[in-house]
Amino acid sequence: MTNDVIITGAGPNGLMLACELALAGVRPVVLDRLAERSAEQKANGLVGQVIRLLDHRGLYQRLSGAPGAPDPVPRFVFGAFPLDLRQLDGNPLHALPVPQHRIEAALEERARELGVTVRRGFEVTGLTQDDTGVTVDVDGPSGAEQLRARYLVGADGGRSTVRKLAGIGFPGVTSPDPVARIAHVLPPAELRVLDTGEVLLPGCPTPFLPYTHTRTDHGVFLLAPMGPELVMMATLEWSGPPVDESVPPTVDELRASVRRVTGADLALAPASTPGAHTPRRQVGHNTRLAERYREGRVLLVGDAAHVHAATGGPGLNLGLQDAANLGWKLAAELQGWAPPGLLDSYHRERYPIGERVFMHSQAQMALMSPGPAVTALRALFGELLSHQDNLGRIAALMAGSDVRYDTDCPHPLAGGFVPDLPLTTAAGPTRLAEAARSGRALLLDLSEGPTQLAELAAGWKDRVDVLAAGCPQPPAGALLLRPDGYVVWAASPGEADPDGLLRALRTWFGEPASARL
Structure with missing residues (x-):
């Protein structure tokens, strides 16, 4: 088979x-x-x-x-x-x-x-x-x-x-630094949460922003509260003490690293809530493509x-x-x-x-x-x-919103991921993201008037859905979307570009069904 x-x-x-x-x-x-x-x-x-x-x-x-x-x-x-x-x-x-x-x-x-x-x-x-x-x-x-x-x-x-x-x-590069350590732990009693939402560690004059990597003179520290009984804590160290990778990482190892990076000695204990909380360690990093x-x-x-x-x-x-x-x-x-x-x-x-x-x-x-x-x-x-x-x-x-794929369409939306738009269809109000749930290509007609778009795309109906919809502030009169959400053709409101649409349909979705019989 x-x-x-x-x-x-x-x-x-x-x-x-x-x-x-x-x-x-x-x-x-x-x-x-x-x-x-x-x-x-x-x-x-x-x-x-x-x-x-x-x-x-x-x-x-x-x-x-x-x-x-x-x-x-x-x-x-x-x-x-x-x-x-x-x-x-x-x-x-x-x-x-x-x-x-x-x-x-x-x-x-x-x-x-x-x-x-x-x-x-x-x-x-x-x-x-x-x-x-x-x-x-x-x-x-x-x-x-x-x-x-x-x-x-x-x-x-x-x-x-x-x-x-x-x-x-x-190919790529491999670096022996930094050593990253991370664990989910019980919230240490020594932490003080300020009115600003920042966290103050004992012995550290400068508070830390939660959920944010903070660089110190000795490395990087991250603290992310995940609930009343759970805190994710992580460090990055460059040129730190030697690591025996045959020994599994522990919460005590993380505690020592936090002390070196921040100067604070926190009493850390493993999290007791359900979930995968095993401490992790990564020595160095690979960047390869x-x-x-x-x-x-x-x-x-x-x-x-x-x-x-x-x-x-x-x-x-x-x-x-x-x-x-x-x-x-x-x-x-x-x-x-x-x-x-x-x-x-x-x-x-x-x-x-x-x-x-x-x-x-x-x-x-x-x-x-x-x-x-x-x-x-x-x-x-x-x-x-x-x-x-x-x-x-x-x-x-x-x-990744700066990604632009090559198309031969000059419209500013072409090549990028389509914006989510509020739509009004014959079936009622919806969003563009909801209209795309089938995972098929979509020709979206926003012109709110009679057009030839559905007729032009009829040869591709086995691959491309056509939807006519109203939009309060349409960024285009029509859009052709690939299944992955990227725009391959667009026309401004009031403009007709049948040649451009047909060219885009052939470029991305092949010949019409009649031509393949």
């Missing part, structure tokens, strides 16, 4: 890709080497444009437990600089504090609802590919076996077996394609949008309507975004490192951040 797609790795990125493929009518098989979902604490939440993408799929509401649209966060951090985003006109940055195991659970639940098969306890040991597919060697619960698929996607993390077996290089995201019928998403420092939480923003970018393109290839080069555009579009995260994660680590030269650089950088334009650029960088 030949599967359409095998995805290795049932983490967030692999499961998101599985959902995207299933929405497009492809039923992938997901393999994971673990017998059951990991309870290990990894990412602490979602940051950036990915939250708006999840809103397009109805997954934001599952994860947040709140109806309606996500709101931007008033504050964030970049390189241990607190960012007051309330100053911005049009704050682009969203964040959702939810642990990774909950993200994985929600995505797996959705994948299974869509008919995806998730098989656990299967480890990939080899692969060969030819012109029609990929043969995958696996060790499973019943021993060694071979599986066959038309395409194989590695979503198996930074040490990706699939990437290595496919012969894809993973796969040479290519595709090798024949093998593709990479998420950490299999890129690893970097976690500062600012860009990992899932990057990886989950990789999955959304790849999903509809791979489905188009499998279903036979993909225009030439569409699947190759996955690497062409996402690789530069990986490079951009590569750049800013390294820049943040440099800005947090100790030393008088860095202190001087931070003084200058702080002055730059006092200007709203610069603050806005950093916020857009962290959100």
